[in-house]
Amino acid sequence: MSNRLEQKTEMPESWGTRDLRERRVTVHGQALAASVLLDLHRSMQRIRHTEETIARLYPQQEMRTPTHLGTGQEAVAAGVAAAVRRDDALYSHHRCHNHYLACGGSVYRLAAELYGRVDGAARGRGGSVHLTDRDNGFIVSSAILGQTVAVATGSALAFRMDGVDRVAVTFFGEATCEEGVIYESMNFAAINRLPVIYVCENNLYSTESPLSVRQPPGTELCARAESFSVPAEKVDGNDVAAVYLAARRAVDRARSGAGPSFIECMTYRWREHVGPQFDHDAGRTYRTKEEFDLWVERCPLKQSAARLISLGLADEREISAWAAEIEKEVVADFERARRAPWPEAGDLFDYL
Template sequence: MTVTRAAEASVHPRIDSEDTHVNDLQLLRAMVRVRCVEEVLADVYRDEQEMRTPVHFSIGQEATAVGVCAALRTEDIVYSGHRCHAHYLAKGGDLRAMVAELYGRESGCAAGRGGSVHLVDEAAGFGASSAILGEMIAVATGTAWAFARERAPRVAVTFFGDGASEEGVFHESLNFAALRRLPVLYVCENNQYSLTSPLPARQPAGTGIGERAGGYGIPVSRVDGNDVTAVRSAAAAAVEHCRAGRGPRFLELDTYRWREHVGPNWDHEHGGRSRAEVRSWMRRCPIARATAALRGGEPSVEKLVTAWEEEFRAEARTAVAHAKSAAWPKVGDLLAGTYGDMK
């Protein structure tokens, strides 16, 4: 596929693994889009105070979402946790529907009822996201079981953070997936923190998240999560393994979120992390690294990035304007889709 300029499009073309022309420039473009959308939303959230939903931004982690989703087909299903915007967009989710959801509007992807942490786009193969820590690990495992029983050549993927690896459902799900040889890819975005608690404060020295997954006999790959081409390569091999009926795979992607755990601000100002630590990870920016790697073969890459930034910021602002003018959910539909609506 050729990624086209679409500042006014409600659904942005995604990178599809079946496209033989996918290249590193497209991966960079997809990361720039995710970054620009989230930065615009962070600014609007902070300055206007109109979005009445918690927001968990992935600024700094774009390579994990883009790299993994570039290895997937549309019919593969992705599940995510509370930090879900990047996964939704990388899988091809409707931007306007996502922003409308943040504003609680009827045209939102969850009809204005879920907010930032409960996104869905079935047409794009984005199954759901949830704020309950580790919940979607089990849901993806169940989806993979359905795929296996139906003998469908599809893969279920679940993104989660390092904190979710400390939940019981993590171990239960991996054990079941290994036992049943399910086509599920577990993607741990190890951004080193659970809220403001670093890994060394939560897990014994000399142990690792990937080692725990490997204990169930699941093949594990640990990858630099800020290197989008390395992530795509590892994800492609893992997805092929799953799709071939050889059981689950596990990716541990080392990365780092720049902003606070929840909200549009920086947490180093409040003692959550040191300014020096945040800056050291910002120097490992996945977009800057991908841009530098492409410079030799594409001398005008910086100009392209600048043009994309202008395009995608305009796209995000247009989505915000559409959301603000959209209708609110009807009071009479308040219980629609709930147990209270069942007759």
């Protein structure tokens, strides 16, 4: 069975002609179908517009859940989710909307979860950090750092014991590399050649603490993974095609029985750690405006759009039209979710 992108059968008509989509292009020395780049871009647009809609509506105080937005980090989720199959198992952490959406999670069910409604991804009981969409392979996210690293490793062990060729993927922030559980997990996965992929989103900060106060100078997280004989790759986490290609290599390795991989994606969170504001608007100075501006300049969507244009796969007008179409759908989903019913009080103890 092919990966998520190659599995797709329907192609929206507004999204390039069949001839265009089937054209082969070369990116980072690899031949790819144009459809892959187009779909990766659309996936990031869907994430971006959903997160921006949350940021706009959050101050209305109707989403009563702490919310960690992933604006600026879309390429990691989109690139990795596209490289796996729908029957693989993906796990995430507190900054999970991007991963849930990239797996194909419904915007409406995410919005309903944030509003605490019964149609929410976790029936309105979990809030922003506890999403699930098993039909799309998004098993669960958890706010306890490192927890899903161990659980994903256990999933990979189950796949091995069942003799199936499924793979497990776990996303985590670089602060999880300061916890013991990841090293126990990688060690166990390496010894047992488990089909698990550790995806580290290195956005340089853990809440408001920079790497310099958390890791010794010269730390290379890939070297730590390699010390357990886990093949590791550091990629530009704002380049969606680079992430996709690295994830595909790791997935091929896992599925062929060659064991775990570690991918470190260098990226940056645009908004505050938790909540919709920008740090400098809130008067916080733990990051400089210059650093922020530099990373905004490296926007994953901007880079991807420039690539589509330079390869002749789309022009600016088309890309804006796709964005407008997606935004309209997202806004409609949020409006519908806001009007959805609350869970019944009598059901409170169900599903425990």
